[in-house]
Amino acid sequence: MAEERRFRSASGAPIALRRRQHSACCRELAVRGPRLQLRSLSAATSAVWLAAYGLFALSENSMVLSAAIFITLIGLIIYLHFVKIDQESLLVIGSLGIQVTSSYASGKESTTFIEMGQVKDVVINEAIHMQKVIYYLCILLQDPEDPQGVSEVVPLFQSSKPRLDCLIEVYKSCQEILEQRKTAPQSS
Amino acid sequence: NSPAPLPERAIYGFALFLGSWFGFILYLIWAYIPETWLFSLGLTYWPQKYWAVALPVYLLVAVGIGYILLFGINMMSTAPLNSTHTITDSYAKKQQQKKFQEEAIPALRDIPISEVNRMFFLPEK
Numbered sequence: 142m143a144e145e146r147r148f149r150s151a152s153g154a155p156i157a158l159r160r161r162q163h164s165a166c167c168r169e170l171a172v173r174g175p176r177l178q179l180r181s182l183s184a185a186t187s188a189v190w191l192a193a194y195g196l197f198a199l200s201e202n203s204m205v206l207s208a209a210i211f212i213t214l215i216g217l218i219i220y221l222h223f224v225k226i227d228q229e230s231l232l233v234i235g236s237l238g239i240q241v242t243s244s245y246a247s248g249k250e251s252t253t254f255i256e257m258g259q260v261k262d263v264v265i266n267e268a269i270h271m272q273k274v275i276y277y278l279c280i281l282l283q284d285p286e287d288p289q290g291v292s293e294v295v296p297l298f299q300s301s302k303p304r305l306d307c308l309i310e311v312y313k314s315c316q317e318i319l320e321q322r323k324t325a326p327q328s329s
Numbered sequence: 330n331s332p333a334p335l336p337e338r339a340i341y342g343f344a345l346f347l348g349s350w351f352g353f354i355l356y357l358i359w360a361y362i363p364e365t366w367l368f369s370l371g372l373t374y375w376p377q378k379y380w381a382v383a384l385p386v387y388l389l390v391a392v393g394i395g396y397i398l399l400f401g402i403n404m405m406s407t408a409p410l411n412s413t414h415t416i417t418d419s420y421a422k423k424q425q426q427k428k429f430q431e432e433a434i435p436a437l438r439d440i441p442i443s444e445v446n447r448m449f450f451l452p453e454k
Binding site: 261262264265266268269270277279281289290291292293294295296299309312313316 | 407408410411412413415416417422441442443446447450451
């Protein structure tokens with residue numbers, strides 16, 4: 142079963158959270174950000190081309206114009222492939238692990254898998270980020286020596302930065318799965 | 330350590346007042362009186378007058394850069410989102426768990442973030 146709800150990101154952009162329950166101990170939560178807007182793309186392109194035309198008018202060198210076109214194309218491709226993240230998803234499989242996927246606008250997907258033995262907990266943490274205090278969801282990794290300690294913090298949903306109401310939904314879903322590993326019999 | 334006026338403080342204040350007036354008059358003499366007049370008085374080894382303008386400018390630019398520098402140092406010292414310093418620190422790791430005593434106020438301790446999250450975001454009843 143799948144359901145989709147609309148939320149806002151920390152900067153005010155509209156995002157959508159989609160929850161899918163694949164089975165009793167497997168859940169997928171995907172946060173989708175807004176697509177690349179035509180108006181921001183045309184604004185950036187016009188700004189670069191107008192600046193290049195101004196430079197051409199000053200310097201009478203036509204290479205400036207072709208360089209501007211080149212820079213715009215290459216910049217757009219680099220932005221879509223390396224910067225613009227369309228969807229970030231979290232797949233929690235109880236007793237197996239957690240998989241974090243980021244899908245870029247060009248179609249590239251980058252995945253990280255953390256096995257359940259390393260996961261201590263999934264929590265909502267607050268920290269200072271760029272002159273603001275934001276809430277963000279993060280996975281606490283277990284320290285092998287110290288059972289109470291945290292060895293590493295893996296922040297999630299870094300580019301879409303959902304607000305607290307969306308994070309609480311994701312947190313509750315994750316905690317339902319994580320609680321099962323405490324009540325489940327110790328098999329390994 | 331009260332800020333009340335004392336005789337010693339009055340003397341320090343007056344000495345500083347006289348000293349700063351003396352320094353200011355000296356600076357004005359150095360900056361405005363022509364070099365030839367100073368040479369004729371025998372004062373030949375004073376620094377170049379260039380510095381009478383340059384040093385205040387250096388000082389003001391340093392103050393302006395100091396604002397930006399302090400802002401930048403603050404931003405660099407802020408722990409990144411993926412560091413454990415946002416969750417705990419060396420004192421919290423070494424804290425001892427005191428035994429729970431009946432009818433006594435519980436000892437002060439750093440509550441782990443998992444417990445805090447459960448209390449805030451998972452309302453049981």
